[in-house]
Amino acid sequence: MRAARIDPEAAWPPPISPDENDDDRNVRLEQEREAKRVSDAIDLALNVERENKKKTIHGAKILLLGPSQHIFSFFVNVRIGQAESGKSTILKNMQLHFSPSVFHAEAELWRPVIHLNLVRSVNFILNLLSPRSSGTTSPTSTLPLDDSVRRLIFSLAPLKSVETSLTQRISGSTITVNHDHKSTNIDTPYAHYNPAKAPEIAVRSGAGWKGLLKFRRQPGVLSSPEDIQNRRIINACVDDIITLWKNPIVQEKLRQEEISLKDQPGFFLEDVQRISAEEYLPTPDDVLRARVSTIGPEEHRIPMESSFENGNGKDWIVYDVGGDRSQRAAWAQFFDTVTVIIFLAPVSAFNQALAEDETVNRLADSMKLWRMICSNKLLASVDLILLLNKIDILDAQLKAGVQFSKYVTSYRDKPNETEAVSKYLLDMFTALHKQHSPNKRRKMHPHLTCAIDTKATATVITHIQEVILIKTLSQTNIL
Ligand SMILES: Nc1nc2c(ncn2[C@@H]2O[C@H](COP(=O)(O)OP(=O)(O)OP(=O)(O)O)[C@@H](O)[C@H]2O)c(=O)[nH]1
Numbered sequence: 001m002r003a004a005r006i007d008p009e010a011a012w013p014p015p016i017s018p019d020e021n022d023d024d025r026n027v028r029l030e031q032e033r034e035a036k037r038v039s040d041a042i043d044l045a046l047n048v049e050r051e052n053k054k055k056t057i058h059g060a061k062i063l064l065l066g067p068s069q070h071i072f073s074f075f076v077n078v079r080i081g082q083a084e085s086g087k088s089t090i091l092k093n094m095q096l097h098f099s100p101s102v103f104h105a106e107a108e109l110w111r112p113v114i115h116l117n118l119v120r121s122v123n124f125i126l127n128l129l130s131p132r133s134s135g136t137t138s139p140t141s142t143l144p145l146d147d148s149v150r151r152l153i154f155s156l157a158p159l160k161s162v163e164t165s166l167t168q169r170i171s172g173s174t175i176t177v178n179h180d181h182k183s184t185n186i187d188t189p190y191a192h193y194n195p196a197k198a199p200e201i202a203v204r205s206g207a208g209w210k211g212l213l214k215f216r217r218q219p220g221v222l223s224s225p226e227d228i229q230n231r232r233i234i235n236a237c238v239d240d241i242i243t244l245w246k247n248p249i250v251q252e253k254l255r256q257e258e259i260s261l262k263d264q265p266g267f268f269l270e271d272v273q274r275i276s277a278e279e280y281l282p283t284p285d286d287v288l289r290a291r292v293s294t295i296g297p298e299e300h301r302i303p304m305e306s307s308f309e310n311g312n313g314k315d316w317i318v319y320d321v322g323g324d325r326s327q328r329a330a331w332a333q334f335f336d337t338v339t340v341i342i343f344l345a346p347v348s349a350f351n352q353a354l355a356e357d358e359t360v361n362r363l364a365d366s367m368k369l370w371r372m373i374c375s376n377k378l379l380a381s382v383d384l385i386l387l388l389n390k391i392d393i394l395d396a397q398l399k400a401g402v403q404f405s406k407y408v409t410s411y412r413d414k415p416n417e418t419e420a421v422s423k424y425l426l427d428m429f430t431a432l433h434k435q436h437s438p439n440k441r442r443k444m445h446p447h448l449t450c451a452i453d454t455k456a457t458a459t460v461i462t463h464i465q466e467v468i469l470i471k472t473l474s475q476t477n478i479l
């Protein structure tokens with residue numbers, strides 16, 4: 001039998017010859033079978049390509065939710081714990097896990113943010129020491145300043161202009177920073193004013209401020225002239241910053257005011273020498289600890305760099321939203337398209353109140369929010385991943401003797417230990433889900449997390465990846 005060969009130029013299907021004999025007929029049928037096989041293979045390849053494209057463009061959509069934590073301490077003798085629930089920090093972990101080369105390439109962009117975090121801590125202390133300071137919460141705090149402190153206040157004064165310059169560079173605004181940080185101007189890039197807390201810069205879009213910094217660089221030059229100038233000033237102040245931070249009057253003043261700067265986000269006062277060095281490049285840990293608060297929903301695409309991670313060819317699209325009360329209305333627009341929701345509840349916040357409403361305990365607010373998400377009918381088939389975050393701070397607080405049962409009275413006389421407390425919290429969140437979920441078969445995946453621990457968080461991300469994979473496969477009826 002002659003081999004069936006297809007001539008791509010010839011008309012198809014070839015006309016049947018009136019003289020066709022059995023051999024010719026066999027050849028023709030064989031050609032037709034071969035053509036169909038090729039055509040099917042092409043269709044299949046096109047379908048796969050189309051599907052892959054669809055998957056890349058419309059990858060798993062992940063919504064990060066959780067309260068924002070602009071805080072006041074509830075009772076005067078309670079340490080101010082770390083703020084914020086950690087949504088953007090989880091996002092950074094995902095970027096580090098799946099797109100390490102992008103993460104490392106962008107690390108340098110975090111340097112001005114880290115410097116701003118440092119400088120605002122210094123200026124916060126200087127403001128607190130100022131005789132005109134109205135940020136004090138204790139009427140008895142009238143520590144006399146000695147000459148050495150007065151000299152430091154004078155020598156560190158240039159850091160105020162560095163703060164203004166860095167704020168303008170990062171936020172793109174032209175505002176002049178009001179150094180008592182009590183500006184009520186709505187354009188201020190600072191989140192809620194809190195007398196017990198170094199102010200935070202709030203930016204409208206994570207991608208936006210990075211873009212702004214990249215744009216402002218001159219081609220071929222790593223740092224702009226302003227960057228160089230700011231770094232020079234910070235560098236010249238290193239010894240004085242260290243001296244200020246170690247100064248017993250400063251420490252006593254902070255203690256009197258019950259302010260624990262160390263526990264606040266973006267604390268870099270103990271890394272001054274390292275982060276002001278000429279060749280300083282932020283490490284992944286620094287990037288995770290750097291703090292800017294999020295305004296408005298931000299969409300982040302996370303490309304999967306390694307072939308292993310790229311198993312199902314999907315990028316992740318992560319929506320990072322601002323968590324304070326005024327921003328929660330914007331969450332709903334994502335509800336009907338998301339694959340999973342990652343809900344962060346900062347468990348260290350059990351002894352704190354919302355800045356937006358001092359009568360509301362932050363843990364109670366987290367639980368209320370969680371119940372709202374669990375009971376939402378639009379989310380009935382969306383898997384929920386619950387991260388009880390800041391477990392390290394909870395641990396430190398309990399070890400320091402803060403009594404959990406004083407704030408969560410239903411805890412009664414159970415052990416004031418991390419394991420027992422976290423189990424209790426886990427049970428409470430699980431019960432809320434069980435009670436309020438409109439879909440009794442919907443799964444909830446809880447984890448206790450410390451989002452600044454990249455290694456431990458990598459395990460959680462791998463689990464989230466499995467949840468998404470199972471979800472995707474079940475949606476395509478493969479499971
Ligand atoms: N110690 C500790 N710090 C954490 C943890 N998670 C986040 N942080 C820090 O807490 C700060 C706030 O975290 P973000 O991720 O910015 O919080 P957010 O939920 O995005 O806050 P908003 O954008 O204001 O809604 C950052 O400085 C983080 O480094 C944690 O588990 N432990």
Ligand SMILES: [Mg+2]
Nearest residue numbers: 087088293294
């Ligand atoms: Mg954020």
